[in-house]
Amino acid sequence: MGTELGKYKLCVSARSTNKKLLKHSQDGGIVTHLLAFALDEGIIDGAIVAATKEFAKANPSKIMRDNSNFDFPEPWRPIPAIVTTKADLLAAAGTKYNLSPNVSMIKEATRSFGLDKVGIVGTPCQMQAVRKGQLYPIGLRDVGASIALAVGIFCMENFPYQSILQLVEDHAAMKMESVKKMEIGKGKFWVYGKRGQVVQLPLKVTHKYEQPGCHVCLDYVANLADISTGSVGSPDGWSTVFVRSKIGDSVWAKAIAAGAFETQPIEKVKPGLELVTKLANEKITKNKATLEERKTFGVGKALRNPYI
């Protein structure tokens, strides 16, 4: 196809040089360290991230309480939060594998949080929403210009919270509270328990729990982010990083110059870009089929292909 990885200026395999941070992070600690660096350098003055129940409990003023999380939520339910310090960032690090409505905070970030330069982390669809909001700022007065850094994460599909609950508590037979980390890799869904137990579920099992809305998305690697990252394509403990925009380029260059990340050329690592391309194509092909299918119902309002 050739366009499955979007436009990018640079692609490397990287990991954070901060050992302490790596302990908290999912893979290479790219998102957390990049945002921490941007906060330190004043590139952003706050970031919207997916935090956890513990974080929300400790910092009720940094989240938006609404009907979905008014009573403090369940473990592993992501809650969009606005962080302004490194400590907060670390407390919120790690992938949660279910929906986190980060974009819902984007206006509030520039309002009652008073941010001028907002950093946002999100999945490819959320990056699309952010860019659309910048192009057509309906109900987002002055928000577009405040978005200083958008970091995208690779995403094949996402799960509603109930699905994760089902997968962990029924299939993996583990209590949500006792989960230390969740991960998708090597064709499996991994659940690591706090007592050291490890459960692996074949991805096949998880498919029926996916959010159906994800099956129309044709973006695997967050094409519209300033910098997008994910574990796919790099060895364990490392992340693949695409630097896409001018903003992304300048931030990444500064971060490298400051020694925030160690990098390897993507061509030299295994499995490399080949796997990313393969998975991206897999997602696009699979979801195009859904799109084709959807053309046959409704009133001729099939979703537009974002690539043409």
Next chain:
Amino acid sequence: MSKVVEISPTTRHEGHSKLVLKVNDAGIIEKGNWCSITPVRGVEKLAIGKTPEQVPKIASRVCGICPIAHNLAGTEAMEASIKCEIPKDAKMLRHILQLANRAHSIALHDILILPDLYIPGTEVKVNPFTPEEPVRSVAKRIQRIREIGQTIGQIAGGECIHPSNTRVGGMYRNCSEQAKTKMYDLAKEGLVLAHQQAEFMIAVLRNYQKRDWVDVGGMKVPLPKDLGYHDQGYLATDAFYGSSSLEECPSWDINRFKEVRPWDWYMGEMEISLEEPKYPVGGTTKMGTKVNPQMEACTGIPMYDGQPVEVGPRARLVTYKNFDEKGTVGQNVAREMEYQDSFYEMIDCIDALNPSGKVMADFVPDGDGSLGWAANEAPRGTDVHIARVKDWKVQYFSMLVPTTWNFATCSAALVGAPWQLAEVVMRGYDPCVSCATHMIVLDEDNKLVAQKLIQ
């Protein structure tokens, strides 16, 4: 023999209005009618049956110039009706929001009146859009003050035009420590600019006041020393914020207020007998045209103690700060004097705000149908909303908007001025005509009368 001249539409203010003036042979106004010709929106009718949450949001949409005052007065009228006290920090946020609105509204007004005034020491009128100094830096300063006012407004209220964070019972959320600091810094910056801007404007206004004549569309018009004088009295509910029926000693009394129909107040049908094609822009109405202010005006005439009164910056300064200058220039000077005050007060409110404090009342009653009112001091005067809420549904809603109060007062102030300066007098009131257009009219027995003009 008096002649009739009509300026329609009037320009450089919000909304759609006109001036019908009866003038003597020397061109001095003997009787003036300033009337709104903006069509009625019917917000009061829309409100009936809605929830108290919805109504202030709808009411705020009546206008984009002081929507904050409408939103706050509406919300507080609901709270007054259901008798709900809000936490202190919510009050502070509302104060900050309201003052931010005042700051950026005064800046806008400056842009609108500057073309009437002269650059001191010259015979050149100010064109606020010229790229030349000294006006250019003034225009930039005005823009910056507006930006500051709007940014503070959107932090405190969620949105600077139609604030989204006000709730019946408080505010949606408090702001963060960082946001508080940002508001403080902006207010400090605004204060310096407001001082400079007020000084500039007052100098320009005093220069105007000293002149013997002014130029209007090539006509040399004598400038009377008592331009815009009237003896109608003043009404203000607070130096900054407002008052409501929830307070122990409210500063407004609903029993002293009455509204009459324009039918009983304005002049009847007349024919235009004076036409001036040179009057900017495009001349006055053609000779022989029939006008009928009684039927065309879309506002009621509110009275306090049986008389129309003036509301606005001068009324606030007269009531609370012993200001004593009459006339149009005095009114504009008073407005400029409010500039710094609004930033000083804003800084005090930001200081008093606790970002981790509670901003929503613990219990919001559903309302028992009792009448509540709230007055909010909008940039251009007292904005009173009256509401009745029962079982979380609005039964009655009425808006008494600043410029509604000022219509009849300004009409009285027109007397004695050359007709060419009628618009200058009118602009002194910083009119916001569209929200002033309501037709809830009561007769002598306080009963709702048939609404002739809508039918």
